[in-house]
Amino acid sequence: xxxxxxxxxxxxxxxxxxxxxxxxxxxxxxxxxxxxxxxxxxxxxxxxxxxxxxxxxxxxxxxxxxx
Numbered sequence: 001x002x003x004x005x006x007x008x009x010x011x012x013x014x015x016x017x018x019x020x021x022x023x024x025x026x027x028x029x030x031x032x033x034x035x036x037x038x039x040x041x042x043x044x045x046x047x048x049x050x051x052x053x054x055x056x057x058x059x060x061x062x063x064x065x066x067x
Contacts, residue, residue, distance in 0.1 A: 007052055010059070017055055018046050025061065 014020040021030050021042060030043050034057070037045060042054040 007055075013055075017051065017058070018043070021054075021058060025058075 009015060014023075018030065031041050033039050033041050036057050037053055042057070045051055045054050
């Protein structure tokens, strides 16, 4: 059975995830391989069916920065 993942945007989120990352974290993070993304870069996943993994990680980073 497939697991449903909520892919709706939060009120303050830009639908263009790449643009939002560039504006807040920067190009270096966008292109860096990431252990939380199984060694892939966020840029590798944006535009694929796994983009939600980048959005989830990005949300966690933003939440941690605000706390």
